[in-house]
Structure formats: structure tokens, C-alpha cells
Amino acid sequence: MTEPLRIALAGLGTVGAGVVALLDANAELITRRAGRTIQVVAVSARDRFKDRGVDLSRFAWEDDTRLLAEREDVDVVVELVGGSDGPALALARAAFGRGKGLVTANKAMLAHHGLELAAAAEQAGAALKFEAAVAGGVPVIKGLREGAAANELRQVYGILNGTCNFILSKMETESRGFDDVLHEAQAAGFAEADPSFDIDGVDAGHKLAILASLAFGTAPTFAAVEMTGIRHLLAADIAEAAALGYRVRLLGLAESGVSGLFQRVHPYLVPLSHPLAHVTGPTNAVVAEGDFVGRLLFQGAGAGAGPTASAVVADLIDIARGVTGPPLAMPSDMLARADRADAGDRRGRAYLRFTVEDRVGVLAEIAAAMRDAGVSIESLIQRGSHAEGGVLVAIVTHEGPERCVAQALERLRGSQSLVGQPMWMHILD
């Protein structure tokens, strides 16, 4: 195994440039650990002449990304183009068509086309590896696929989007509103100009679909992920949660049960006794609960050039070492097509917040809707005014089926007493 592993790099944004920088900086170490050198042969990106802070003149250049997969001198293609379809998917298909391995950070592509790509890789006898697609530099794909492989997993959940966790941490420690913190995050480069993929939970949903597939032996089914983001969260919600002993975190949670596969991205109240309550800033953390191993936690930087490049190169080192095996932990034809479990059947406690008109009878209307839907109230706080304005009613329910909470909210829909949408958060118990 003294032949170098020859790679082609598609996409030279932050992460692509980071991969080149990492392979340069730690070349000797990587060679020792991988048993052979990992050598960039060719690259492709949108703009050939942009300064990316790394010397690209050493590498062959392809204007057409897909041609990287055609090159005879390339063993593995690294796809860092992004996007669920388009050039990334075309490149992936082309790579397997030529029997070449693929390393990718593309969570959207895997969430949508994971099964097809895993099957194509298996058929080609080629590697498909994607550690960088979930939780940046944290080796959680490896942790589930290999580390926890002996376990029947009951649940996998975690903080999967660093931008949201950064915003939530800031709102919490500085008692600031969502829009305010989002703008700061955008200015600082922690959030995109169009932040909707992050703040509406779509990015976390992509990652969750991948984790669920590995954890439960099911095909990735992004279409079945229920997603609610943090856009409508108030500083007052975070303050109420804190008063109750919780911190608000956007969690992706997947669970496999008799009624099927449940996948949801949603804001949760996390008790201070849980490690996820102490994950702050743009950090990611994933918990997996196994029947023998108990609770495993993996935590680290969820994004950024360095951490993501670290995961990409870890995959390359695995390939260089000759480590292969089915991409989705078992052969793709063994993956189940799980039914989508009905969220209504889930039991738990809920936090409900209403912003209401300050007039007689409003509280009675809300309480009646809860009663009529069979929702039992554990605590209720009404506050005359809060930073964002308006009268706030915050309810914590006793444990019960989510169906009842949904019915109560349905009964209140269109009520003249309510200002804006109610906020519903689940409580992680």
C-alpha cells in the first residue's frame, strides 16, 4: 500500500480550501497514519482565478466538475459543491459509474438520494463516505456506524445546527430577541444571508435523516422529517424556560418504534441536568441511546473550514487504510422502508406560549380549549408585558399525547384573543 491515494476535489469554497490546507499542514502525519500519501491530483470550482489562500497551481484544473470522475489518475472524488441535486449528484453518479470512491460533506444530497447512492457505491465496489455531512468535525457517523454497531438503538437526537445553537445561546445569555441576534450572526458570518435553511430546521432535518438511517437500518427518508425552526421564538420564551429550569435547544430527534420511524426537528426545553443544556455557541452534539451501551454523547464544532476538513480527511484516511464496508452501515438492500410514525401518538410534556389581547375572558378561552382537548395543565404563568410587547401566557402541560395538544391549538386557531401564532415546544424528559 505504498501507492498514493489520488484525489480530485470538486468545490473550493471554505471547506474545499480547508481540505487543501489541512492536507498540506499535516501531510507527514497523515501519511504515517494512513500508510500512504493522500495526494490532490485535480480540482474544479466555479472560478478558476479567485484567491483562496492556497496554492492551486500544483493541481490539474477541470472546468467541468463532472470530468473529475473521468480522470484515469484519480482514485477518489471529494464532492464539496453542495446542493441535493444538480452538479453534485451528477458528479456522485459519475464517480460510481467509473468505480471511484466518493467522499462528500453534502447532507442534502444524502438525505434525498442516500439510498440510491449507497446502492451505486456498493455495486461499483467503491467507497461512499460522509463524516463531514453531520456535525462537522465530530466523528458521529463513525460513532453510529461502527462504534455503536453492536446495539439496537432506541433513539438518536441532538443539536445539529450550529447557527441555531449560536443564536439560542446568545438570546439566552444576553436576553436579546431573535431578529436582533440573527442580524448580528449574519454580520459575523455565522449565518447565511438567506438563513432559512438553518433557522427553519431544514439543515438539521437533512442531518437527522442521515443519522436515523444509520441508527435504525432504514433508508434515509428526508420527506418524513417534521421540521419547525426557531424563527418565532421570543426572548420571553427563553426566560420562561430558564425560570422553569430548562434551556431552549433546537433538537433533531429520531426514534424507531412499533408504529414506525419518527423524525422531527423542533425547539425543545432541555433540563439543566441533561448534557445538551450545556452545549453553547455553534457547537453540535449528538446523543445515541443503545440497548447495551446506554447513552453516548458526541460533541464538537459543527461547521467551519477546519472541523469540516478534518472529517473529510478522516474519511480519506479510512479509504487509504483500506477500510470499506456498506455506506449506510448495512447493505442497502437490507435497509427497511419504515412507515412514518404518527406524532400524535407520542406522549410527553409540552410548553405552550400564547401572546394575547389584554382583555376579559382570554385566559378562560385558552383554559377551556385545553380542557376540551383533554390537556392537563401543570403550570400556567400570565405576564402583563414582556420585552417583545403584549401579554404572555405560558403553559406547561402534564404528560399526555401530543394529539391532544394539537387539538387544543386547533380549537384556538383563528381566535380573536390571540396575537400571532402560539409557540409549542416539547420538553425533553
Place this chain on the structure above:
Amino acid sequence: MTEPLRIALAGLGTVGAGVVALLDANAELITRRAGRTIQVVAVSARDRFKDRGVDLSRFAWEDDTRLLAEREDVDVVVELVGGSDGPALALARAAFGRGKGLVTANKAMLAHHGLELAAAAEQAGAALKFEAAVAGGVPVIKGLREGAAANELRQVYGILNGTCNFILSKMETESRGFDDVLHEAQAAGFAEADPSFDIDGVDAGHKLAILASLAFGTAPTFAAVEMTGIRHLLAADIAEAAALGYRVRLLGLAESGVSGLFQRVHPYLVPLSHPLAHVTGPTNAVVAEGDFVGRLLFQGAGAGAGPTASAVVADLIDIARGVTGPPLAMPSDMLARADRADAGDRRGRAYLRFTVEDRVGVLAEIAAAMRDAGVSIESLIQRGSHAEGGVLVAIVTHEGPERCVAQALERLRGSQSLVGQPMWMHILD
């Protein structure tokens, strides 16, 4: 790869019985993930007829553990006998001598003989895997060896002994003394009848030597691990630490620098802002700091039948999948023999606690010793009495070289003013 992977199991204590139970319980799942069945062929233990809660009549029995390695029908030997030398080491050598793989949970054996065993495995072309040797079910060996493989690691540290963390958590939440909690832990089976390996830091030292080898590309050198346990810790120390915003944790910490390899097990003050401050009970947690990936955290159950069996079987699944590679992350002949770094050169803040006679001049004597050794005091608290009795003087120093603190303590050695040994804890900043 449809042939079963045939294993022999040496040692049928809690973990050995757990491995059999796990292979039974999750057999179908494991076969799907491993691509072949994992089949116990033969077993060996001290007492053939003891009831272990699992049916052993299916397996061949060997009275002489070493004969497991001689069997033609065995591919991999699982060593769960324990002990750094003796039967465990003999079995490991015999396994490689016959070209068979070895999976072990034996941290002591690896800490002492890791280099020899890795070389023997490489020469035999056989696997040597030991995920269960560090942090029980937590895949931290894999995390360092593969997940973080692209990084130059600066530091690796963590909570490596569940018994100590259980005791410290109890002392903290219940304000109880060390002996009191230790006896309860022994009664509950969380601590051994002879607890010295755990409470004096030796067990954590074994694990640290293994982590350091993987992290820094050095041969495991247990002899160079400095170890101080928690035996002399007072409830008052934990209370003082809490008042300062810290929790006390027994950490193993290894660092590679220009002056060599530093390895130490010691009680630390961990700030509440650090994730390790929130690790309670018999949980283990390991932090690795890499040049590209930043800070990674791996956390989970550090011991027990289920978690340890989970790690053992994960290793077996890797072997069944054909995953090999050098046991210590790079070929053993590339591992450096690092010099032992001098702790005196390290800079940091320290917590010092003296129990003193209640008479004139004691404080002046301590303060003078600090001054004369060049130790700058950040804060000092003297308390007239505490639960364990006596007058307590607790000092937090400014950042400075550890050499100076050691000199100050040396100056005070034998002083008539001091009752018992001073307590020195490092502060994790």
C-alpha cells in the same frame, strides 16, 4: 464474506457474560451490520460450573485459557481475563503466534505491553483491537485513531475512572466525606473491595497511557504517567471549589510538546463553563483538542457489563467487516519514544489547601513559603472549622510555573503548623 467470524472468549466475569448476552440478544442485527455472523466457539474461565446467567453448554470449554489460541476453529480471541501480565499476556502472545486476532478490554496489559503487542499483531497480520479498554462503551479509541486522524492533537484529557467520578459527584451533591461515600460505593458494587487501583489513579493512568499513544504517535509509556488520586480529598475542598465556581474532577491529561510527553492523573478544578464539569456519576468523558477539528468530546458509560460488551462487540464487527490497520494508529515501528516532559515547566493556576494548627503565625508561615518560592496568591480563605475538623487554609494562585508551587510545598514540608498533607489541585483553564 459469508463465513462466520469464530471467536473464543477467555474470562467469563461480568463483561464476558455480557458479551455472550449481547451476541445472543442482537444476533440478527449484528449479522446484518457485520456482513456475517459472529459465533462463539469456545470459552475458558476459572470456574466451569458457576452460574453466569447465560447458557455456556453450547460452547467448547478449555480449562487452560491459552489453549483457546491453539484451536483451529477460532479466528479471534477475546481476552477478558485482566491483569497486565500472567495469563492475559500469555494468551495475547499465543494468539498472535498463531496468527489470530485479539480483542481485549485489558487497559493494564496495553499500558505496559502495548508496543510489543502491536508489533506482534502487525507481524502476524492479525487484528489487535481494544475499544473496551478506555471509557467502556464510548468509542473514543476509534474516535482518536480514525475520527481525529487528520489532526495534530495538542492535548487529550478526560474523566477516565467512573468509580472516582461517582464518588466525587456524591461528595459534591451530598456534602459528604470521602470515606463515607467510598464505603457506600463499595456496598453498592461501584467500587472494589480493594479500591486503590481506582482511587489512586492507577486505572485512569493505564487508560491515559493508551490515549496518549494514539493521540501523539508515541509508544504507550505507563511508567511515565504521574498519578495522584482522590484519597485525601475533603468535602471542604469540594465546597471551596464550588464557592469559586469549579467542580472537582479526577482528570487524566496528556500533552505533547517540545520538551516531551506529559502524562498526569490528578484532581482538577474544572470551571462550570467546561463540559467536564457537568459529567456526573460513573460516566466517562474524553476531550481531544486537534489543530483543525478543535475540541472533540466523547462521553458515556465508563464501565459495566452492557457498555463494555458493546465496545468488545464493536471491535468484533470491525474485524468481521475486514477493517484492519495498525493497532496504535500507525505502524509500531514509527511510534516515537517520547521523553518525559518535566511537570515543573508547566504553567497554570493551582488550588492549595492546608489543614493547620489554630495558632499565631501559621498563616504568615504559609504566606512566606509562597513568597519565597515565587508563588503569587490570587485568593486565600481561612476557615476556622469545617466538617472534617481543623482549621482550613485554601489558596488559589495566579498563573505560574508548577515548579514554584512544588518548591513552596517543599519549604513547608515537616512544618509543625500543618496537620497532615497539603492538598494540591490544578485548575483547568
